[in-house]
Amino acid sequence: MIHVIAFYLFAIMVVCSGALTILSRNPVHSVLWLILAFFNASGLMILIGAEFIAMLLVIVYVGAVAVLFLFVVMMLDIDFAELRAGFVDYLPFGLLLALVLLAEIVLGIGLWSAGPIELAQRAAPVNPELSNIQAIGGLLYTRYIFLFEAAGIVLLVAMTGAIVLTHRARGGVKGQNVAKQNRRRPQDATRNINQPVGQGVEL
Amino acid sequence: MTAFFQGLGLPFEGAWLLSTVIGILVICLPVMLAVAMIIYADRKIWAAMALRRGPNVVGPFGLLQSFADGLKVFLQETIVPSASNKALFLIAPIITFTVALMAWAVIPFQVGVVLANINVGLLYILAISSLGVYGVVLSGWASNSKYPFYSAIRASAQMISYEVSIGFILITVVLWAGSFNLTQIVESQKAYYGFLNGNGFNPLLFPMAIMFLISAMAETARAPFDLTEAESELVAGYQTEYSSMAFALFWLGEYANVILMCALNAILFWGGYLPPVDWAPLYYVPGILWLFAKILFFFFVFSWVKATVPRYRYDQLMRLGWKIFLPTSLLFVFLVSGFLMLTRYS
Numbered sequence: 358m359i360h361v362i363a364f365y366l367f368a369i370m371v372v373c374s375g376a377l378t379i380l381s382r383n384p385v386h387s388v389l390w391l392i393l394a395f396f397n398a399s400g401l402m403i404l405i406g407a408e409f410i411a412m413l414l415v416i417v418y419v420g421a422v423a424v425l426f427l428f429v430v431m432m433l434d435i436d437f438a439e440l441r442a443g444f445v446d447y448l449p450f451g452l453l454l455a456l457v458l459l460a461e462i463v464l465g466i467g468l469w470s471a472g473p474i475e476l477a478q479r480a481a482p483v484n485p486e487l488s489n490i491q492a493i494g495g496l497l498y499t500r501y502i503f504l505f506e507a508a509g510i511v512l513l514v515a516m517t518g519a520i521v522l523t524h525r526a527r528g529g530v531k532g533q534n535v536a537k538q539n540r541r542r543p544q545d546a547t548r549n550i551n552q553p554v555g556q557g558v559e560l
Numbered sequence: 561m562t563a564f565f566q567g568l569g570l571p572f573e574g575a576w577l578l579s580t581v582i583g584i585l586v587i588c589l590p591v592m593l594a595v596a597m598i599i600y601a602d603r604k605i606w607a608a609m610a611l612r613r614g615p616n617v618v619g620p621f622g623l624l625q626s627f628a629d630g631l632k633v634f635l636q637e638t639i640v641p642s643a644s645n646k647a648l649f650l651i652a653p654i655i656t657f658t659v660a661l662m663a664w665a666v667i668p669f670q671v672g673v674v675l676a677n678i679n680v681g682l683l684y685i686l687a688i689s690s691l692g693v694y695g696v697v698l699s700g701w702a703s704n705s706k707y708p709f710y711s712a713i714r715a716s717a718q719m720i721s722y723e724v725s726i727g728f729i730l731i732t733v734v735l736w737a738g739s740f741n742l743t744q745i746v747e748s749q750k751a752y753y754g755f756l757n758g759n760g761f762n763p764l765l766f767p768m769a770i771m772f773l774i775s776a777m778a779e780t781a782r783a784p785f786d787l788t789e790a791e792s793e794l795v796a797g798y799q800t801e802y803s804s805m806a807f808a809l810f811w812l813g814e815y816a817n818v819i820l821m822c823a824l825n826a827i828l829f830w831g832g833y834l835p836p837v838d839w840a841p842l843y844y845v846p847g848i849l850w851l852f853a854k855i856l857f858f859f860f861v862f863s864w865v866k867a868t869v870p871r872y873r874y875d876q877l878m879r880l881g882w883k884i885f886l887p888t889s890l891l892f893v894f895l896v897s898g899f900l901m902l903t904r905y906s
Contacts, residue, residue: 420693
């Protein structure tokens, strides 16, 4: 009973906030609806018992990716009229994209219920005693270790590439040498003098 | 407790719902009370360090000062700036406050005394604390004003930076305990060298304990890392446009977060509800008292630092997070996992 209520609550929230993500006019509101959608999707994950994936969804998408989105969108100077201007031009392309996605979902569900994926599940049932993290770790670090490491290398290359592309050496910047600052002592910067009256200070 | 209500004739779901709601209230109300009293303690500690008296008028020794302040802000008018984004402006403090209370669900107060004893407890805390930044960012943006916006940008950069090193520090503890469950993490800290309870007594984890304490200060934007509300530069930071209960919610949420971070320090590194020394008579003291004593000790350290250490410059804050804490914590992940591979899993 509670499961059913929770499922419909999360599902309705995901669908509504997903729709509002593309419908709302203000980009900041869009990102916030997207965050709500992520959050409720993680609730759905918890309902099917995938608590590790749910937590990762919140940590990675809500906690890091969406914050950066918000960060960028907040600083944009948005012209609403211009945003809505190209709607008709982009409509066919958008419809095409939507069709491709729909076909992929249909294919995926079809394969799941009739195809080899379900059979593979039957061949190796999940041990109910094992916690999520142990089960995923056991697969990732044994059977899929090379794929996992390849994914890591791809991410590393992408990160290095982003840094190389955006980094530019600027001349004339006064950097701070922390070691030099820490070595500095009061006697290097100040001195005590017994100042005679009527004479200037020698700097 | 679910079993107790089922015994009274309720169906399982009703009993579960009722016992969970009661559990939430039993945790949240004392946390609120603790926040009120800890604000008083904080002010008293600063006052003592500055050779002042601190709050001493309302109630005996000024004990009721926080309640008087609460009543005052409750009776004030909520001013919403006309240029602000009203819905987000009002939601932001609610997010801060709610998120600060949510993380308490997985904190173990005793063996088995925990609202949700989930397998991914530590990840849950990471997830919830990563939500905390939204309250600050939204309030800064929705206020539609210069200083709150600067503050929001500073806060999001600061929290993301320190979450990275906190993540690695937590990984070392998780590796040592072999579990993400907070109760199991506490239990794994029993009897170092046969008589000490706490990961902090482990030479490989002690540096992590210190770094976690410092990162916790940065994560909750406490002094010396309170760049988000640096008065001399940003008026009051993201709280500038807020008044009345909205302001009070930020205040309460901030202190609830600080207490939570103190509790995490105690649980992850100093044995949580275990007594510091593994000696049988000490186990007669209820574990919850040990936990509270540790939380209060770390809170004292927090306000001690606030009263004595000057504020960091922003570039120094970023340098500390990315160039010092991140490589060091990464190194310790390697050291701890290497040590465990050589000893425990070989």
